[in-house]
Amino acid sequence: MSEIKIRDLRSALDKLRRMENELMETGVQVDPEAELSGVYRYVGAGGTVMRPTKKGPAVIFNNVKGHPDARVAIGVLASRERVAALLDSRPEDLGHLLRDSADHPIEPVLTEEKPACQEVIHYASEEDFDLYKLIPAPTNTPDDAGPYITLGMCYATHPDTGRSDVTIHRLCIQGKDELSIFFTPGARHIGAMAERAEALGQRLPISVSIGVDPAIEIASCFEPPTTPLGFDELSIAGALRGEAVKLTNCLTVKERAIANAEYVIEGEVLPGIRVREDQNRNTGYAMPEFPGYTGAASDQCWIIKVKAVTHRRNPIMQTCIGPSEEHVSMAGIPTEASIIGMIDKAMPGKLKNVYCASAGGGKYMAVLQIKKTVASDEGRQRQAALLAFSAFSELKHIFLVDEDVDCFDMNDVLWAMNTRFQGDVDIITIPGVRCHPLDPSNSPLCTPSCRDQGIACKVIFDCTVPFDQKERFIRSRFMELDPADWIPE
Structure with missing residues (x-):
């Protein structure tokens, strides 16, 4: 099967058709007045959409009420894996x-x-x-x-x-x-x-x-x-x-x-x-x-x-849909790229990867995967967070993790927080900084430190292991092998 050259929406949809569970179509009539988005909420919206929702395939609605000659496509970018496929990349390499x-x-x-x-x-x-x-x-x-x-x-x-x-x-x-x-x-x-x-x-x-x-x-x-x-x-x-x-x-x-x-x-x-x-x-x-x-x-x-x-x-x-996983892809991946570019110029080789997580809509939260190789690297992780804040002003929360933590897996990030983090020493707060006006908590109604709507307290959660204690925090070492010999895919 020849590889599809994507240069427009139609070729992108053609590629998704050739992939398993990445695109579905329906001929049932749908009303664009609230109904279409209401349907997709359950199929594949994900992101910060009110539950129940999930990540799922893109959908083409072929029978749109009031528009007999048109179709509507939604969710084309509503998964990081789908974005990677459409850009001929891997999900972890997109930034x-x-x-x-x-x-x-x-x-x-x-x-x-x-x-x-x-x-x-x-x-x-x-x-x-x-x-x-x-x-x-x-x-x-x-x-x-x-x-x-x-x-x-x-x-x-x-x-x-x-x-x-x-x-x-x-x-x-x-x-x-x-x-x-x-x-x-x-x-x-x-x-x-x-x-x-x-x-x-x-x-x-x-x-x-x-x-x-x-x-x-x-x-x-x-x-x-x-x-x-x-x-x-x-x-x-x-x-x-x-x-x-x-x-x-x-x-x-x-x-x-x-x-x-x-x-x-x-x-x-x-x-x-x-x-x-x-x-x-x-x-x-x-x-x-x-x-x-x-x-x-x-x-x-x-x-x-x-x-x-x-x-x-x-x-x-x-x-x-505004709060969907699609917004996370479109806003978050360019933000990751901006952070990588900024930090690599200041401290080459120390930042392994960045993920602007779904829970932050791609804008409010970033996870930085940091590599400490020498004693003098201690503290650089926090400097990297400050650089990220300067690279993208709408960031509110940054989690710092070590290279053995999967920054794209929020369960792994929270594991690092639960086993490598102490709130009295590993939280760094920066109050009174301009952030984003669409966060309703960024308001004087919530705290006097927010002098105006859109001002927030930015926070760094340092979940990295102190360099001089790395030997105390080695994860369980499992045997490296290919499970396909036992359990074929």
Whole structure:
């Protein structure tokens, strides 16, 4: 069987079809209004979704109510093992793979071929143009502000520098030709572009590409300092694939889009206008976010005035559930890469691996696997944790473990905590530090040390063995052999 070359969503799904228990399809009609996500919660969402849930296969819904010509795929990246298969890697090597790709970027190119994303074209000037009918965007819960595009690759260009960037943002359909877009203050580059365009009294052209190569979705989640303003994360996706991502010119705005996307929304971010995210439903909520809570609706969302929607024939809408294992993959693996890059530069060879665990949604918690080889390494493990905090400000808790502990197995991490950790000496607290506003405990309502929403006490849990006591903490030594001779796989 020939190996599938993944360059778009369809080839990624084809690869998953050839793998056991990684993709399932259903022809039973599903309502995108809360029902679709409700089904996937039980099948494979995982992450911080309320129990019962589990890690499981991706799902394609082939019969979506109100959208006879479209399908919806969910959970494509909702397992670390699946991400590794789609990136031709091993689960434990993903952080190192992304770090290396960020260090050796391949810039995207403009294709001269007719792009697949423009096989079908709908202009906003047409009388029957309606985003609600064109885009099968799910409403994740009955509390949501509306239908959300959760995996839209937003692409825009800075009005001063001409440098472009790709980022995933919260996009809610607000009308027949309008989307709201939420910019986390100071956290996303396209937000800075929109603010500069507004200062100049200009609209910001933008494209939203939906249903793309998973390498693009993973790469788009890198953040500073690894990818500063002006760094196009599509170049990391190019490095992951060994060839440039192909872009195409939009038809109605001066911007580019991903040429083989399933859908492309073309539009402009309007200056001087802010809207309430739940203006149509008045629920008070936005959508489920990665910590496992449904976020409050913002009253400071910007508006994208849509000019056109283009798509492939029989398009596949790709979506995800905010608190699911899919978010852990997209946010956590680039975070691991950033931490590896930062610590390797400061203390080469001491950091073996990093895991941004599911319980932290890929953002709040990291496990650092440290190797101590000489007496002077004692204390460096805590320095590594401080470097990780500086590399990724949204981290709240860091667990430090020795190289004999599997950092990807939280039971093993907690074993290290229970047998190598003393709370009175191995907890290091750093109060009053900016963290993440979506954690409801990062609030003055919980402790006076949080002077503002989003300020937290960062904590290091040092579960490593002191170097001078390593002989006291040797794990039971079992015989190394191949069990296949006795118990075939």
